[in-house]
Amino acid sequence: MDTRVDGDEPPRSVLARGLSLLDAFGSADTELNLTELAARTGLPKPTAHRLLGELVRWGGVERTESGYRLSMRLFVLGQRAPRPRGLREAALPYLEDLYEATHENIHLAVLDGNDTLFLEKVSGRRSMPIVSRVGGRLPAYCTATGKLFLALGPPDRLERVLAAGLVHYTPHTIVMPGLLQRELSRTLTRGYAVNREESEAGVSAVAAPILDHRRRVIAAISITGNVCRLDLDRLAPAVRTAALALSRELSREPAAAPFPLLPRR
Structure with a gap:
């Protein structure tokens, strides 16, 4: 499932690209692999891999045996809204x-x-x-x-x-x-x-x-x-x-x- 609206270009700024990776997770997704995340965001795999590494270090996502999942840090941030x-x-x-x-x-x-x-x-x-x-x-x-x-x-x-x-x-x-x-x-x-x-x-x-x-x-x-x-x-x-x-x-x-x-x- 591509989360972009038809005709939308992949985000260009580093921040927008990182956020697009977080937004790629749907409500039914427990985890996604690199190929799925790159396809849903329109990002090249090397770029998606690099940004996911940054998100892991920040604590927004966690690595799993087969891919990535959203972290509890995002839940905590959401509770502050x-x-x-x-x-x-x-x-x-x-x-x-x-x-x-x-x-x-x-x-x-x-x-x-x-x-x-x-x-x-x-x-x-x-x-x-x-x-x-x-x-x-x-x-x-x-x-x-x-x-x-x-x-x-x-x-x-x-x-x-x-x-x-x-x-x-x-x-x-x-x-x-x-x-x-x-x-x-x-x-x-x-x-x-x-x-x-x-x-x-x-x-x-x-x-x-x-x-x-x-x-x-x-x-x-x-x-x-x-x-x-x-x-x-x-x-x-x-x-x-x-x-x-x-x-x-x-x-x-x-x-x-x-x-x-x-x-x-």
């Missing part, structure tokens, strides 16, 4: 309450480019195992949280997603632009979004938006679990109540709101 940390800390009590009430997977997500990015996840032994994880991402158009960002966001956001193309993740993924637009219209009417096996077979979700003091969607909370077990319409009031309470809390704290969406990648 004030706005995501503040949002996660404010949201956690509401996520835990939803988990105690449902024993399903509970997510906190924000928009990152065309994807929904999971900032936090609360689950337990009774929760259905699913692919999502903290720091992971899924396309916005086939997730409940992502549909909220598309339905409540500016029109050009949906236009970018449609221009990038809609692909099947399961037989239930909505890949026709007209059908997706109608689904987003229903989301606006309901005030919550649903995902019925659109990103992972056997898994459904219901999500509600977190709004800032200007009524802009800045994040979303979802309940996710087995499609045969979840009654999405019955659970919608619970997730909407949690999202509304968190929105009010954030609106009372000027330092925490507005919480900006992550920049387009």
Whole structure:
């Protein structure tokens, strides 16, 4: 998988090249070898090898028997970012309450480019195992949280997603632009979004938006679990109540709101 946008040239500065190697790791990648990293960044192998050596010495990546992996130092740095940390800390009590009430997977997500990015996840032994994880991402158009960002966001956001193309993740993924637009219209009417096996077979979700003091969607909370077990319409009031309470809390704290969406990648 090449992480560059079609037509982009490989980064030229030393700093940009080093950062591109870090950014080449996808949410599902435990480790990558030199050939994979060079291909994803467009860097010559000797250049990638030299820069990886610098990153190893700095502590950003670690060598493994078969390649490289991201280090704990990056995790520590990520925890110092004030706005995501503040949002996660404010949201956690509401996520835990939803988990105690449902024993399903509970997510906190924000928009990152065309994807929904999971900032936090609360689950337990009774929760259905699913692919999502903290720091992971899924396309916005086939997730409940992502549909909220598309339905409540500016029109050009949906236009970018449609221009990038809609692909099947399961037989239930909505890949026709007209059908997706109608689904987003229903989301606006309901005030919550649903995902019925659109990103992972056997898994459904219901999500509600977190709004800032200007009524802009800045994040979303979802309940996710087995499609045969979840009654999405019955659970919608619970997730909407949690999202509304968190929105009010954030609106009372000027330092925490507005919480900006992550920049387009």
